Amino acid sequence: MTLTAHVTPRADLTPELEAGLRSLLIAAYPQFADFWVGTSYWGSEPEWHLWLADPAGVPAAQLGCGRRVAEVGGREVTLVGVGGVATHPACQRRGVGLRLLRELRPFLHTLPDVQFTFLQCREEVVPFYERGSFVRVPNPTQYLDPDEDRWVTDAGPTLILPVHATLTDWPVGETVNLRGTPW
DSSP, rough: OOOOEEEGGGGGHHHHHHHHHHHHHHHOOOGGGHTTTTOOOOOOOOOEEEEEOOOTSSSSEEEEEEEEEEEEEEEEEEEEEEEEEEEGGGGGTTTTHHHHHHHHHHHTTTTTTTTTTEEEOGGGGGGHHHHTTTEEEEEOOOEEETTTTTTEEEEEOOOEEEEESSSGSSSSTEEOOOEEEEO
């Protein structure tokens, strides 16, 4: 399958593309279909959507991402957070998700102030992100839970990808304060 990569600023989403991204998220996460009917993101509104289009222009995979200055162990770190990662079930297990992560890297390098890419995920998908060059780090994360409207600390899997920093620059084990909702 031939797929084309697109980075679309959130402000430039057409109603048709927004609907296509929601349809993709519903297909990928049917247990949350009622939620995805109304939006294409959870938590922080992304600055950009990176998506792969099939030959008809329909989204086959997508992720949302946005830049933020977080606090990690008392120091400010500029992150691009990633969320809403989805691959249409018809395209899963064919390398499409890894292609999406590969397409993310050159885009990130256009953002000179970004030190790391950041995400949290379920334990069962950690190997997928590690195949996409993300590195698991032992950092708990503090954020404003958009469902509960309260601050929480999550010790679940945290992964980073160095952009304009090195892995040794990451403050291992320190709490990551996202200073807002997750992506």
